[in-house]
Amino acid sequence: MQIERIKGFRDFYPEDMEIEKFIFETASSVAESYGFKRIDFPSLEYIDLYRIKSGEELLNQTYSFTDRGGREVTLIPEATPSTVRMLTSRKDIAKPVRWYSFPKVWRYEEPQAGRFREHYQFNADIFGPSNEEADAEIISLASGILDGLGLSGAYEIRVNSRIMMEDILNGMGIADPYTVFSIVDRFHKVSKETFVDDLMSVGLSEENSNTIYRMCSEASEPGGISGLFGSGKVSKAAERLIRTIDILKEYGVKSVKYDFSIVRGLSYYTGLVFEAYDKSGQFRAILGGGRYDNLAKLFSEQDIPAVGFGMGDAVISLLLKSKGVKAPHAKKSVYVCRVGTVKAERIASISKMLRSSGFIVSAEIMDRSLSSQLKYASYEGCEYAVIAGERDLENNSVTVRDLSTGEQEIVTLGDLVPFLEKSTSY
């Protein structure tokens, strides 16, 4: 009886894990190079942690249940509430706080391309500063991770400011910008006609509705931001966004576009919002985030400005695969073959010597013919075979075979490590 995996969940075989590990390790090491420190938190939290922030609608998409102790709990659907819970439950942590995490998160929704019921999500947040320096640093980190993954030039970062949007909408005489946000949030999902109709149905003029359509329809160069205010004075929020982009230039982040259609749902963002997209336009947003200065207050008496972003593993791994990006291999891999009546002890000691010199070593532990061993070694992706046979070993030697060319050479055990170190396969 073969039991299946649950629909919408993934198994990761070694070939799938290669790219996942590359994402984990790159994101972590770039975050650490910015002074971010890793945290972690439970996969289960009290459901009230999300009730506060999200309301019942999101709760319907969670894996929630009552545990054996009668607690109403849920598999975490995102990282931010747990992160803020950790931060606000301790008073002794000096600001700014730069934290990153890499938890699994869960949503009960219909699986589709790039969306699963369970995924890994990288998160990075800066708590404390409320200024544009922090906004720029978090975008620079996001961009640094994509560069580290080999995607330089292949993506663009689209930024917006929810406060600036309010300023612009207020300038159009719109009293309730949030109604407009929720319509703008559906921009990429509806036709032009529906979009304009929706805006007019909440009281916008046809002219303003068409202007908003135009503003949403194309990401533009950041220089265009002041143009959004026509002949009027550019608002403070707009100036701030322009400053943020100026700082990003010094971080070497070039591919920044302004995009009025980025609102990031109806969630808790209070200023900057941004998303990164593959330039080919094939995929959903690779990552997204923004400023959320009011969230800590919901969980505590504390007022802690915050800016951060999240990146799921699903879209980025699809993108890396589509671009043929391969995880780099730092270490040489060697297969130690056992021929004839050579004792397992000899294989163990040769393997130990090679491992302690930094090689990846698979050793023959079955009792197969040499040709089967060599075939398996290639299958496993080893670069070299070290063939330990009776006759060679009597002379304290082994045969080293380059598995890509088939060339081989007899090498004494004393020379084996330096010989493999200087060999260049492929």
Added chain:
Amino acid sequence: MQIERIKGFRDFYPEDMEIEKFIFETASSVAESYGFKRIDFPSLEYIDLYRIKSGEELLNQTYSFTDRGGREVTLIPEATPSTVRMLTSRKDIAKPVRWYSFPKVWRYEEPQAGRFREHYQFNADIFGPSNEEADAEIISLASGILDGLGLSGAYEIRVNSRIMMEDILNGMGIADPYTVFSIVDRFHKVSKETFVDDLMSVGLSEENSNTIYRMCSEASEPGGISGLFGSGKVSKAAERLIRTIDILKEYGVKSVKYDFSIVRGLSYYTGLVFEAYDKSGQFRAILGGGRYDNLAKLFSEQDIPAVGFGMGDAVISLLLKSKGVKAPHAKKSVYVCRVGTVKAERIASISKMLRSSGFIVSAEIMDRSLSSQLKYASYEGCEYAVIAGERDLENNSVTVRDLSTGEQEIVTLGDLVPFLEKSTSY
């Protein structure tokens, strides 16, 4: 309103994560040096996956629930069933298969020292070979990980063979060794009197009961194994265990003891069983595993011998803390201070230069006095401060301060990277 964490779960602040990261990275890199490849699987599985193997008793200790689609699911209580499910659901994978994983696992039980409702568990398994070479390799890997964590000499590995136990018990005329296994499994939890009484109550003679007590009461040198058979012939299973230990010597694994009290519960092990213990005797088993040749057959039509072990993060991290083992820091960390009216752009470009040279760089993004910045830099554990002030920058220089000694020096921006590279702090 502060929402609490659920009892029995842990938050990991940066200072807690240091040791967790050290465990993850060491275990992964030692496993990869043995040619093991990482896999991963869902945190939720159909409850039937455990029903097959474990029966209802274990199921009562799981986080099980019915999802919104009516599926009976559970948070995985261990890694092995998912690993075997993955293996048996594909026919194209060549043996031997060496896989490792590092999932979170969950048990609904009362929390106590070193036992939580959620923990990370490192797992490594070899599928395919049924011989002692594979048994030795898996123990050598376990030992290599403990050595990599700085514990050489501080632990011992206690081995046993369930088949050899059967041989010995059969030699005593005991027809049902499994009844004795379940009593032996409680050896460390009951008094001598209770233990001997329990054995006699299932039909053992007083003499045999006392012999078993004696065999359980002290881990002995492996040489003592043949003595267990008195003047009789040593069984095949005993010979195999002796061979395994011989191979381990060549792997450099010295601290191997024979221990009759190791049975590993009433679970699915079919031959070798082993556990690693801190020599101080302060803690539960650090890790444990063994051979389980019959499990794949429960999930599939396939007959796949297997040997493996699991190591939770809780006991090993307590042990590392108690020994004062610290995670090593590979990279130098630098704080870039911003003084006076220096623009954020300058700080961004200096930080970028240092990061691209491999330093960990936290940059000042708030607007604090230099003394506050230096205090914070020390708090964050930075080794150097790079102080960017107006006057120095006019001469294309910065001041570098060694945060441990307080010594400082003016360095040109062109010399900054080599200067920091050759500096040795502490």
